[in-house]
Amino acid sequence: MSDITNQSLSEILENVKSKKISSLELTQAYIKNIENAKKLNAFITTTFDQALENAKKFDNKPNELLLHGIPLAVKDLFCTENIKTTAGSKILNNFIPSYESTVTKNLWNCGAFLLGKLNCDEFAMGSSNETSFFGNVINPVGDQLVPGGSSGGSSSALAANLTPATIGTDTGGSIRQPASFTGTVGLKPTYGLCSRWGIVAFASSLDQAGPMTKTVSDCAIMLEAMSGFDEKDSTSINKKKETYSKNLKDNIKGLKIGIPKEYRVDNMPKEIDELWEKGKKILKNLGVQLIDISLPHTKYALPTYYIVAPAEASSNLARYDGVRYGHRSQKGKDLIEMYENTRSEGFGDEVKRRILIGTYVLSSGYYDAYYLKAQKVRQLIKKDFDDNFTKVDAILTPSTPSSAFKIGEKKNDPVSMYLNDIFTVPVNLAGLPALSLPAGIDKQGHPLGLQLIGKALDEQKILNIGYAFEKNCCYKNEIKKWWS
């Protein structure tokens, strides 16, 4: 059999089910790939022994669960029982949780098991995976390229065949942007569809876990496995679990898709525009009706996001104080100095920057002007979407304003880095689902993605559109293996 790790998750599941390959062989194949891909720096922790054990267990007693016998690497933001969980930060570099996040537990309950923990931007704050304490991750697309962020370890590992599928978290684009940069599929579900319990928090009202896969079918399978109501998360949506993979269909004739004029931003590369046009054409050919729409408050989304997210983060990260777990500085003569030294040593620059911004916007005298105003604008952004979703079934936009940029290119220019999230953050602010699909390449051969935004809880519909799109897009992610 040719290299199984080239296959999609759906194909692998078939092959394991029909015993063409054992779970152990599958796991060994990924372990081999991972060992040969150290240059990518996609992993923070590997759990090979445990994975091989689990694979053998499965082979001895196979089952037909949704993810039967599948080894999976996950972003190191998900707490995993007895396995080090760092969130890409020095402050948690020795932290071993005694508990398993709901989302990963859901995956294991569907028959998958852990292969390792994937690198990410520190506390998911970043768009290039350069803020990780464990070093930057490299995009398999090119040795000078960032894999996107914050789920950069996830996108890199997926694109380099180091895991058959993976999960990330998306607070402002952290699944969709890296998916777009690596030519893979990434879905940010409706806020509340996947439990946040056991995920290291960045910005609670925006954080949402989601799948990152090679194909849309894989995405449906993963979403089905990981989602579901969780009474331990007060913001979790209490609704019946859906079977996205079974309900996937490619007939999307008659659907109405909105094209928002505000997403044509200044200085956007021509290629992005062309990609968008190509996407529209494909959908039109599939019988979809394209409708020009307006989301007038889009231009305020980025500043709104960069007030709300740091504000919540400044409070969420207060617990990392060296008192109960994680890094504690040995310097300092009293409690306050211990705090100051612990946090100065434990957090990187980008995290510190956001804590400072967040603390500032919540301060008395500034709260009304920043945080409260931002919350009001957030409502307007949400209303823009609500108004349009009475007219259209989904919205098509580019995923990012550019393809993967060079390592170090934007590192010292936070504003330019933040601009990379311009198409993805409005979705988080509105709590909506959005799917990033690989749709083409730029002239350097770097992948580009298109984004489908859906109504709240309308994941099935955007998956169906994506499924039909994928079949007709004739895009093939061809990455030359240069790293081993």
Add this chain to the structure above:
Amino acid sequence: MSKEKFNYFVNGDKGEYEVIIGLEVHAQILSNSKLFSGSSTKFGADPNKQVSLIDSAFPGMLPVINEECVKQAVRTGLGLNAKINNYSVFDRKNYFYADLPQGYQISQYKNPIVGEGKVLLDMPYGSKEIGIERLHLEQDAGKSIHDMDPSNTYVDLNRSGIALMEIVSKPDLRSPEEVNAYIKKLRTIMRYLGTCDGNMQEGSLRADVNVSVRKVGSKKFGTRCEIKNVNSIKFMQMAIEYEANRQVELLEEGKEIDQETRLFDTKKNETRSMRSKEDAHDYRYFPDPDLLPLKLEQKLIDDLKKSLPELPDNKKERFIQEYGLNSYEANVLVSEKEISDYYEEVAKLSDKKLAATWMMGDLFAMLNDKGLNISRSPISAKNFAELVQSIKSGEISGRIAKQVFEIMVESGDNPKKIIESKGMKQQSDPKELEKIITEILSKNKDKVDQYKAGKEKLFGFFIGEIMKLSGGKANPRLTNEILKKLLKG
């Protein structure tokens, strides 16, 4: 009830000052588990034995509201005649401290669960209404222990995350006595409702006291100081007195009062500055994104209202109407639910008025002596009622009753049995009484003569002798009648 005049003022050289007091009471909610986690709330466990991953703020842990705590807050709000808000919001109050694992306390800031209400106080100068500003839900912090080790601080998180109600009064209190009455009233109401055990020693009831002074007659409030965490009513009263005098002295010297937070030093009986307004924390309150706003359906509130027990103010009215008690008696007997229950049981079986008198006299004195509360009284309500009835029917005299009472305390026995076995029954047979009286009179012929000559004070002497001879059992009323008759003869 005596109509005394309110007279708590602080005298300065330049005039009389009125003291304005507002209280922020922190009452621990009676519930099995904490406000946002399933950990137990039992008092007295070993350090850090009742701490979940949520209470200790591990990464990725999320709070989930405990419904029972919400109901308890609503019940308390209803007991304070307050407006229950159908919509309230949990906010984060951000500050760093070693015993605050999250780095923030989940509290309610702009939208509390309970709004304005009122509490009625019975003061010697009449009843007084104290306004309630609000009641909100919040988490307690853990405990830092600084004296276990010379160089380290220990942290106990058992208390971390326990549900508290912060009950904020309006600045309506005017004296340490009113503060005393207010705290006791709050405590009574919450104990009736079963929403807080009111145990100040265990810290289930704590208060921050806001004190300011102003010249009598002035309408403008002075600058206030907040005295933190005073954990007994006595200390609270001492702190207020000290603080009021300190502020008056400053004003008299022409100085200004700094708005600040002060601590009461229980060893020196004085307050001292903890932090000034400039150093006040900026708590950076904002709505907790981990929790949805709390929406209460009116039906839930209505159902809770219907299921509330009779509250002390209503019970007091009923006691006055139903049992013919005066306001003072009724007040004392409703002060604790257990006392009122005991009284009602006794009153059902005996004379209502006499029962009140004996309960508030001998029974309370005995319990006080022994340091017992009424639920642990050695005398059951049924036995106590029988004792009261024996007095009422004339079976025993009040004097004998005191002896029977003593024996009941020691033995726990039924009074009838004691009276019978010890032959303590009152002598009410006129013939027998006449025999005893005649014997006394014949032994004291000289005194009889003196009496007849006009020395009427000797009547008491004869009674005393008769009682001695009868072993205290002679029926006083009959004895009086017969003695008078025989002395005339």
